[in-house]
Amino acid sequence: MMMMRNSLLAAAVAALLALAPLGAPAQALSARDSAAALFEDYMRAGGASAAPDHLVRSVQRHLSEGLTELIGRLNEAGAAIDADILTSLREGATAAEVVGCDEGWRVALCEVELRSAGEAGISEWSDRLFLVRSDERGWVVGDVIYGGPRADDGIASLHSLLSDAIGDGAAEP
Numbered sequence: 001m002m003m004m005r006n007s008l009l010a011a012a013v014a015a016l017l018a019l020a021p022l023g024a025p026a027q028a029l030s031a032r033d034s035a036a037a038l039f040e041d042y043m044r045a046g047g048a049s050a051a052p053d054h055l056v057r058s059v060q061r062h063l064s065e066g067l068t069e070l071i072g073r074l075n076e077a078g079a080a081i082d083a084d085i086l087t088s089l090r091e092g093a094t095a096a097e098v099v100g101c102d103e104g105w106r107v108a109l110c111e112v113e114l115r116s117a118g119e120a121g122i123s124e125w126s127d128r129l130f131l132v133r134s135d136e137r138g139w140v141v142g143d144v145i146y147g148g149p150r151a152d153d154g155i156a157s158l159h160s161l162l163s164d165a166i167g168d169g170a171a172e173p
Contacts, residue, residue, distance in 0.1 A: 031108035031133075031139045032101040034139035035098045035141075039112065041059045044058070048092030055085075062141055064132055071162065085144075088151055091120075094115060094117050095114070095116075095117075096114050098110055099112070099113050111126055112126065125148030126147045
């Protein structure tokens with residue numbers, strides 16, 4: 001009887017281990033890879049041409065619980081930001097490259113070079129992603145620190161943009 005239980009347990013463990021390679025756990029990704037995955041999903045969702053709500057839903061798995069909660073509060077308040085919130089250019093980016101990350105044990109800061117080619121011409125700027133390590137989900141975005149046009153307009157980060165919009169009921173990005 002004991003031998004049969006051990007055999008069943010060994011078979012169950014072997015089956016679970018066989019499934020593991022199908023999808024690497026989020027914790028296995030570096031901060032840089034997690035930041036790159038965010039922008040891969042961003043571009044796949046349509047990037048600069050995507051509707052803001054669609055874009056947020058498409059990248060939500062990369063956002064911290066705090067950012068997700070803040071976006072939920074924005075929706076509950078009936079406020080809207082009719083622009084790309086993940087980059088400091090209102091129109092969004094058409095290309096992104098993570099150029100470096102300073103990674104600590106629980107936090108990381110990644111610099112992202114962004115580019116937008118649109119009717120107004122080509123714009124290039126850098127934003128920074130503040131990532132936090134979640135035990136369950138690996139590296140997730142805790143904030144976007146704007147370094148381009150929004151920073152020039154006095155909007156320092158995604159968190160401040162969302163907080164201002166919730167307080168005012170509307171926001172001019």
